[in-house]
Amino acid sequence: MKKGICIFATLFMLVSYGLVFAGAAPKKGKELKISLIAGFPTNIGIKSLVSEFEKETGMKVTFIETGYGAILEKNLVDLSAQTGAYDVLHVESIWFSEYLPYLYPLNEFMEDSELFNEEEYDLEDFTSYTPLTMDVFSRDENLYGLPHLAGIPLCFYRKDLLDKAGLKPPKNMDEYYKVAKRLTQDTDGDGTIDIYGCALSAKRSAIVDEWFSFFFSYGGGLPDRPEQYTKMTFNNPTALKALKLYKRLYDECAPPESMTWEFGEVGSAMQRGVVAMMWNWSNSGSWYDDAESSTVVGKVGASVPWPGRFGVNALGIPKDAENKEGAFKFITWATSKDITYKVTVAGGATPCRLSVLTNPELVKERWWFEPLREAGRYARMYWIIPEWSAIDDALAIELQKVLTGDISPEEALRRASDNAYKILEEAGYFD
Missing domain, CATH: 3.40.190.10 (Periplasmic binding protein-like II)
Known part of the structure; x- marks a missing residue:
């Protein structure tokens, strides 16, 4: 075994x-x-x-x-x-x-x-x-x-845009959506969005980390050991709520190219002033005050509305x-x-x-x-097992299909859960 x-x-x-x-x-x-x-x-x-x-x-x-x-x-x-x-x-x-x-x-x-x-x-x-x-x-x-x-991923936000709209930094995922919706704007009235409420790291290599913060924030998580995994670990009402919110953010508040973005592209969008908020790794913090590459020097703050990996x-x-x-x-x-x-x-x-x-x-x-x-007080870890990369990819494939509208959130979680179970089963975790 x-x-x-x-x-x-x-x-x-x-x-x-x-x-x-x-x-x-x-x-x-x-x-x-x-x-x-x-x-x-x-x-x-x-x-x-x-x-x-x-x-x-x-x-x-x-x-x-x-x-x-x-x-x-x-x-x-x-x-x-x-x-x-x-x-x-x-x-x-x-x-x-x-x-x-x-x-x-x-x-x-x-x-x-x-x-x-x-x-x-x-x-x-x-x-x-x-x-x-x-x-x-x-x-x-x-x-x-x-x-x-x-x-650890933080919520980076434009202080000036929140102040102008009379908003406070979000403290949870529901507030994150509401603030992102308010801050998605056509500022010059030409029918094109100039500032998006949020950016998403929805590339196949990044989407799982971001979605897990949503999942964690609603009380979801992984069992302590992979042997305790069941097909309900990802396929449950909490995971569904997190995925539906993620889909709404993509449809209503995020740049359409977000499916090709990971932390570098998301950080660049903040530097260029085209997004009001984003989930991104803490290591990106210095980018926004870099006078040579950033247009938002002194205008960005950070908060912790979610647990992160x-x-x-x-x-x-x-x-x-x-x-x-x-x-x-x-x-x-x-x-x-x-x-x-x-x-x-x-x-x-x-x-x-x-x-x-x-x-x-x-x-x-x-x-x-x-x-x-x-x-750091709320940080989580995934299982440190050789099979995690395969599980991550199995989740990513289905999550992206939800964003493109190819399958429903319910079907995506069912498929992802079944695929993750199969990966662990073939590796001998349930023997």
């Missing part, structure tokens, strides 16, 4: 290990190949600071950036062929189970007091934000990655890495307090460390940090 994969709390296990690189240096002169997901704001900061690491260690760092939609498949092909293509991997939490067979546990490095100092590194700085930050990358008392980036990303070491010790030193450097702060300043990333998220100077400039901290 295939056992469900559980998320274990790891802090107590790690306390006994020293954790921060100190005096011992890896082999000098060796190259480190770092695989990163392209477009993430942490990349800007890490690349701007990496010369410090290279100078300290004598190693040359090469970054290999691949788009979100392609990196998992590309990296798994390389890892399964044991090409030694990477020394460090950027691991998105929902892909952790797929990467796990190829990841090297970090415990042996943690036990080396010559390499790490627990007090300086401060694991509690991660877990005091939310325990999920560390739990997700642990299996059977082994840790396979250190967090370097977190994200906690998306945490870690840096891990593949089993076939040529320089594991050097890779580990890079990981601890990149996720240390000092570098996390500098990366956040340089690239607008969302930090995993509470000390950085609550830094008074940063909070003053980054107005989305305060709602983000609140969002």
